[in-house]
Amino acid sequence: MIISKFGGTSVADAATIVRTAEIVRGRLARRPIVVVSALAGVTNALLGIARQASEGHFISAVSSVQELRERHLAEVDALLQHSSERDEVTSEISVIFDELASLCEALSVLGFITARSLDAIAGMGERASSMLVAAAFRARGIDAVHVDARKVMITDASFGAAEPQTESIAVAARAIVAPLVQDGKVPVMGGYIGASTDGITTTLGRGGSDYSASLIGAALQAESIEIWTDVDGMLTADPRVVPGARPIEQIRFDEASELASFGAKVLHPATIAPAVRLGIPVWIYNSRNPGGHGTRITFDAPRRSVTAIAAKRDTTILRVATGRMLFQPGFLRRVFELFDEHSVSVDVVATSEVSVSVTVDDTAPLDVLLGALRQVGDVSVERRRAIISVVGSGIADDASAMGAVLRALGHRRIHMLSLSASAINLTILLDDADVPDAMRALHAALFEDVTP
Ligand code: ADP
Ligand code: ASP
Ligand code: MG
Numbered sequence: 001m002i003i004s005k006f007g008g009t010s011v012a013d014a015a016t017i018v019r020t021a022e023i024v025r026g027r028l029a030r031r032p033i034v035v036v037s038a039l040a041g042v043t044n045a046l047l048g049i050a051r052q053a054s055e056g057h058f059i060s061a062v063s064s065v066q067e068l069r070e071r072h073l074a075e076v077d078a079l080l081q082h083s084s085e086r087d088e089v090t091s092e093i094s095v096i097f098d099e100l101a102s103l104c105e106a107l108s109v110l111g112f113i114t115a116r117s118l119d120a121i122a123g124m125g126e127r128a129s130s131m132l133v134a135a136a137f138r139a140r141g142i143d144a145v146h147v148d149a150r151k152v153m154i155t156d157a158s159f160g161a162a163e164p165q166t167e168s169i170a171v172a173a174r175a176i177v178a179p180l181v182q183d184g185k186v187p188v189m190g191g192y193i194g195a196s197t198d199g200i201t202t203t204l205g206r207g208g209s210d211y212s213a214s215l216i217g218a219a220l221q222a223e224s225i226e227i228w229t230d231v232d233g234m235l236t237a238d239p240r241v242v243p244g245a246r247p248i249e250q251i252r253f254d255e256a257s258e259l260a261s262f263g264a265k266v267l268h269p270a271t272i273a274p275a276v277r278l279g280i281p282v283w284i285y286n287s288r289n290p291g292g293h294g295t296r297i298t299f300d301a302p303r304r305s306v307t308a309i310a311a312k313r314d315t316t317i318l319r320v321a322t323g324r325m326l327f328q329p330g331f332l333r334r335v336f337e338l339f340d341e342h343s344v345s346v347d348v349v350a351t352s353e354v355s356v357s358v359t360v361d362d363t364a365p366l367d368v369l370l371g372a373l374r375q376v377g378d379v380s381v382e383r384r385r386a387i388i389s390v391v392g393s394g395i396a397d398d399a400s401a402m403g404a405v406l407r408a409l410g411h412r413r414i415h416m417l418s419l420s421a422s423a424i425n426l427t428i429l430l431d432d433a434d435v436p437d438a439m440r441a442l443h444a445a446l447f448e449d450v451t452p
Helices: 014-025 042-054 058-079 086-110 115-122 124-139 166-182 209-219 253-261 272-278 331-341 367-374 399-409 432-448
Strands: 002-006 032-036 144-147 186-190 193-196 201-203 224-229 250-252 282-286 295-298 308-321 349-351 355-361 378-391 416-419 425-431
Touching (some): 002 014, 014 058, 032 209, 042 124, 058 086, 058 124, 086 115, 115 124, 115 201, 166 186, 308 432, 331 367, 349 416, 367 378
Parallel strands (some): 002 224, 032 186, 224 282
Antiparallel strands (some): 349 355
């Protein structure tokens, strides 16, 4: 069997859902399990509604709920106009939006929101889209069955970024999903959402539907995992920043993983790990161009000096210096313990004899951590930086590629430079404002000026 995951733009409206149905129809012989995101833009809208309601703007929250309800019901009408299921699906989807409206009322009275309620709201997009897509497939003659992802995707209770419990997921997937496939049916489930062992709705973090697909694929030892999106695969750079970015036919797991973690939004950063464990290839395809080659992510893709570049914006650099570090073997341990104690995760690290520089997200809660770090050494904070990653499994062995990177950056100020521990990622910290320009210059030097 295979897992086919469709992102928001592949299930944005009736027209794209019909196209998705045709893609799935073309793969029936490979026994697909379908994972879908919320309709495009819906998760953002839901989070906006939660914020409005909890800030007491009840009327505007309710009118946004109404808009979302109407959008979904219009797609039900368009997709199920000749289906006997139309009324049933209309009421199932209405129930979700009734629940949302009641939650908004409660939140606006309370005036605050918990991570748990936020997940209950954020997960509604996938609950609705998966019901709609399953019914739309049936209306087109595909024997689809809706599966409530919360029965399968068992997680801990870390709302907003729940940790999947892989053993429980495997047991549930074998009990609930696999038998449907064996019966020749196409299970359709929402990505991104799960439930804690006591049944409370959780989410896997933004963009988490890719991760859901990969977890189900690993649980059922699928033959491949397909991520259907709106571009021709993994590209040499973010096409919104670098218009000339090109599709990559094959890429190594470690490279794809590094790119996802350092800003290539096309994949959720955790997607690769479950697939790597079992060596399941991951494909990225364009649902607007279903005949395209796509990108294959595997162990055996060729090694290249530079495979792609990515940027992670909104980064802060923290530098901790102590003149006494030479005589203090515990210095680094103490510094990293403090990050751990304050649950702040670190991206890039560079050390010298007397100081250590690390990068964290601009949104990381730093106040208390900074106080603690100041007990250890002198601390400076540089905001509005960005990490540029030049990823290639052969980069460490190619001095001329590294030279080309530095030359292409020209006069731009470099704040940190590091070759990652795995030696496949050259990370460079720049001013955030320099990113678009620097990415285009790097892309031109690394992918466009190359003479074969
Ligand atoms: P989906 O809704 O299908 O999950 P996303 O918006 O999460 O889609 O991811 C796809 C988008 O990722 C693309 O439209 C593209 O703009 C962006 N992107 C960023 N970096 C890359 C890259 N290196 N390759 C491909 N797409 C990228
Ligand atoms: N709908 C969720 C989001 O927008 C999950 C996903 O699309 O992968 O973050
Ligand atoms: Mg995505």
